[in-house]
Amino acid sequence: MGRITLDKVRKAFGDVQVIPPLDLTIEDGEFVVFVGPSGCGKSTLLRLIAGLEDVSGGQIRIDGQDATRVPPAKRRLAMVFQSYALYPHMSVRKNIAFPLRMAGLDKAEQDKRVNAAADVLNLTDYLDRRPGQLSGGQRQRVAIGRAIVREPAAFLFDEPLSNLDAALRVGMRLEISELHKRLKTTMVYVTHDQVEAMTMADKIVVLRAGHIEQVGSPLELYRAPRNLFVAGFIGSPKMNLIGGALAAQHDATTIGIRPEHIAVSTDAGDWHGTVGVSEHLGSDTFFHVTCEGIAEPVTVRVGGEVALHYGDSVWLTPDKSQIHRFDTEGLRIA
Amino acid sequence: MARAVSTRRKIATTALAWAIGLLIFFPIFWTILTSFKTEAQAIANPPLFWGFDFTLENYAVVQERSNYMRFLWNSVIIAGGSTLLGIVIAVPAAWSMAFVPSRRTKDILLWMLSTKMLPAVGVLYPISLIFVQFGLLDTRGGLIVVLMFINLPIIVWMLYTYFREIPGEILEAARMDGAGLKEEILYVLTPMAIPGIASTILLNFILAWNEAFWTLNLTAASAAPLTAFIASYSSPEGLFFAKLSAASTMAIAPILILGWFSQKQLVRGLTFGAVK
Amino acid sequence: MATQHSRSAARFMMAPAVILLLGWMLVPLTMTVWFSFTRYLPMRGDSIERGLEWVGFENYVRFIGSSSFWPSVQATLVIVGGVLAITVVLGVLLAILLDQPFWGQGIVRILVIAPFFVMPTVSALVWKNMMMDPVNGMLAHLWRFFGATPVSWLSEASVQSIILIVSWQWLPFATLILLTAIQSLDSEQLEAAEMDGAPVLSRFWHIVLPHLGRAITIVILIQTIFLLSIFAEIFVTTGGSFGTRTLTYLIFQRVVDSQNIGLGSAGGVYAIILANIVAIFLMRIVGKNLDK
Numbered sequence: 072m073g074r075i076t077l078d079k080v081r082k083a084f085g086d087v088q089v090i091p092p093l094d095l096t097i098e099d100g101e102f103v104v105f106v107g108p109s110g111c112g113k114s115t116l117l118r119l120i121a122g123l124e125d126v127s128g129g130q131i132r133i134d135g136q137d138a139t140r141v142p143p144a145k146r147r148l149a150m151v152f153q154s155y156a157l158y159p160h161m162s163v164r165k166n167i168a169f170p171l172r173m174a175g176l177d178k179a180e181q182d183k184r185v186n187a188a189a190d191v192l193n194l195t196d197y198l199d200r201r202p203g204q205l206s207g208g209q210r211q212r213v214a215i216g217r218a219i220v221r222e223p224a225a226f227l228f229d230e231p232l233s234n235l236d237a238a239l240r241v242g243m244r245l246e247i248s249e250l251h252k253r254l255k256t257t258m259v260y261v262t263h264d265q266v267e268a269m270t271m272a273d274k275i276v277v278l279r280a281g282h283i284e285q286v287g288s289p290l291e292l293y294r295a296p297r298n299l300f301v302a303g304f305i306g307s308p309k310m311n312l313i314g315g316a317l318a319a320q321h322d323a324t325t326i327g328i329r330p331e332h333i334a335v336s337t338d339a340g341d342w343h344g345t346v347g348v349s350e351h352l353g354s355d356t357f358f359h360v361t362c363e364g365i366a367e368p369v370t371v372r373v374g375g376e377v378a379l380h381y382g383d384s385v386w387l388t389p390d391k392s393q394i395h396r397f398d399t400e401g402l403r404i405a
Numbered sequence: 406m407a408r409a410v411s412t413r414r415k416i417a418t419t420a421l422a423w424a425i426g427l428l429i430f431f432p433i434f435w436t437i438l439t440s441f442k443t444e445a446q447a448i449a450n451p452p453l454f455w456g457f458d459f460t461l462e463n464y465a466v467v468q469e470r471s472n473y474m475r476f477l478w479n480s481v482i483i484a485g486g487s488t489l490l491g492i493v494i495a496v497p498a499a500w501s502m503a504f505v506p507s508r509r510t511k512d513i514l515l516w517m518l519s520t521k522m523l524p525a526v527g528v529l530y531p532i533s534l535i536f537v538q539f540g541l542l543d544t545r546g547g548l549i550v551v552l553m554f555i556n557l558p559i560i561v562w563m564l565y566t567y568f569r570e571i572p573g574e575i576l577e578a579a580r581m582d583g584a585g586l587k588e589e590i591l592y593v594l595t596p597m598a599i600p601g602i603a604s605t606i607l608l609n610f611i612l613a614w615n616e617a618f619w620t621l622n623l624t625a626a627s628a629a630p631l632t633a634f635i636a637s638y639s640s641p642e643g644l645f646f647a648k649l650s651a652a653s654t655m656a657i658a659p660i661l662i663l664g665w666f667s668q669k670q671l672v673r674g675l676t677f678g679a680v681k
Numbered sequence: 682m683a684t685q686h687s688r689s690a691a692r693f694m695m696a697p698a699v700i701l702l703l704g705w706m707l708v709p710l711t712m713t714v715w716f717s718f719t720r721y722l723p724m725r726g727d728s729i730e731r732g733l734e735w736v737g738f739e740n741y742v743r744f745i746g747s748s749s750f751w752p753s754v755q756a757t758l759v760i761v762g763g764v765l766a767i768t769v770v771l772g773v774l775l776a777i778l779l780d781q782p783f784w785g786q787g788i789v790r791i792l793v794i795a796p797f798f799v800m801p802t803v804s805a806l807v808w809k810n811m812m813m814d815p816v817n818g819m820l821a822h823l824w825r826f827f828g829a830t831p832v833s834w835l836s837e838a839s840v841q842s843i844i845l846i847v848s849w850q851w852l853p854f855a856t857l858i859l860l861t862a863i864q865s866l867d868s869e870q871l872e873a874a875e876m877d878g879a880p881v882l883s884r885f886w887h888i889v890l891p892h893l894g895r896a897i898t899i900v901i902l903i904q905t906i907f908l909l910s911i912f913a914e915i916f917v918t919t920g921g922s923f924g925t926r927t928l929t930y931l932i933f934q935r936v937v938d939s940q941n942i943g944l945g946s947a948g949g950v951y952a953i954i955l956a957n958i959v960a961i962f963l964m965r966i967v968g969k970n971l972d973k
Contacts, residue, residue: 221583429795498694586687617912
């Protein structure tokens, strides 16, 4: 079981309020991702849950029991760190067994669990090596192995993939998702990468300056961002945000339209503009189009290859049903 | 980095560097050489670099006459004891400052350093009084305590700079893995810090071994270490060069060997991390 | 960043070191300051139990007023200054030399560093007898070889001799630290200057020396603190005679030889003040480095 409840949890360093009172419930078995720009307090929030930092106020409950003052060792939580934080002087086997040794399990049980974890994570051949002799991906797996052997109430991940190169990151993303499906244990995952959030989460928590901007499933956030911040943060490439007269036509201060919801034509459409830089990804092409009456270049996403070049004149037509409207406060107009 | 250097220049540099190196090392070399001569040959004119009768007699005489082994043993006990005692006190302190820094950590570190700068002679009499009071004069225990205090700031500093290189996340990982404070220090921090602790012990052992103010002033016969043993050679004149050399060689040999292993730590330990 | 729990544990673990050092510093220091304001001559029966006579600043005035005070300050300054000048200048040159590629670098480095590990009493005695003895010393042989009259070093050129001995001990320290500093110099910077056509001397002057500035300052400060209290080197060579009585040695004589504790303590307070002035500068540099 691993239901984590934050009740008016607050954190201040000296006079600086890092996290204003915040409520959040993480259901048992859920994969929750905290996402936000750097400095938004997402790592601090995770460390508060872990017990590596004291809360300045409020209560943290794990499975209904008050854990606010419980030391990290006693919270039944396992954590995977950004730097992996493996013990460099211990073999992989000893690294993975360390939490079991601390829990006082007998040697046979330790071996059994370590072997099982190594099997799941493809580490069997590396058990007698030191962390220094492993690649980044393997180290990451050892860190995960060390977390799963304890059978914790929940896993905490602190930007675990940010030290890996792009290709490995995609692979590990899948492995972690796979692990979650199999173990069905609560996972709390911190990242600044919205792609990781979108691909892995059951529930995303978007944070900015310690505030929760929105909580919801990836698709809820994609379809109905509650405010301009979430609208701009979720989705890649970013949603086009347009103000001024064009927005006024839709009774809004700002309107947003995602690049994939704009049609391109060479002869007719709503907005006329000139093609700037285009990015060819093979499967998709992103055009940056400078339009008359729109301050920022509009990003458009087109499937496959399209024969448009720098300086070409084009017409853009947004899908009316996909236009997001925001008021003067930046809040979504339903 | 690899740059082509002309062979001629390299030969010139080699010659110059070796010449200077040998010149600087000469007093030590000459002492070691003389220790194997007879007293007559030791003061031969012109000086003998070769062709003398190699003898170990001086070493035997020194040991016999002044009981070298007892001084050596005192040096080992005093240097070793003060270093280990210092380590035991400094490890927890350095742990605290490196991993749980507060606003005052920097001030405390600097203050500790400042105690190192107190001129010993300024507190010589009070310390002797205290020693007399507690019966510590001319005891190894008393010197262990004093030298521990002398070197404690350096020990704390060195350990602190080594500990700071250990990522805090690893200790947090241990905490998450269920380790209490004791397990964290015993199973995670200490093994990782062993190279640093070893270097600290090495350098401070050398410093304590060579300390020559307190050891000269607070000992008489029973607790005197090698520094005092050698100082006792300062009065007799005449035919004693070879024996002085033998005594000196025995006093410095162990530490020269240890010292060569500690070059890197020397810089770190004596500049308080300010030069890397 | 940490929890309340670990912060209180930290305070608890720091306590022994802090309390012990505080005691080590405060107790003797307080006693020295106290004695410095009293007439305290144990040979004449003065003792703490019987109560010491308070004499105000008399000892301070007498210490400065004594005929040995200014010569001792002068001796201290000449010895410290001389050793600093020699070790820094030769240290820089030697560090640059050792940084060049040549055969046997490791061995030469060991040879150069060795004197630092020789205990002060040994190096003083070895120099006094093996090197500087006017009859059988190596220097006497050398002088005779060139047809000169051997010098009685420790009486005729006593201050210079002490400077030589102490410089020999500390040159390795300066060299080692400056060598470490030189090795951290970005070689690309030197190569860029070479590409820009700067000749060797100006590269040294404009790039190497400024880079070494900080290390040189540190060498000077740390050595000053140690040199101000050199003791064994004087104790076993001249015993403070022939103009080699430094401030430290003068205080030592007042306390140990003439058993005038009040006067010696006043001298000790002066020495402490002097050392602290140097220490403040060193602390600033070290402190700045801590913030990084």
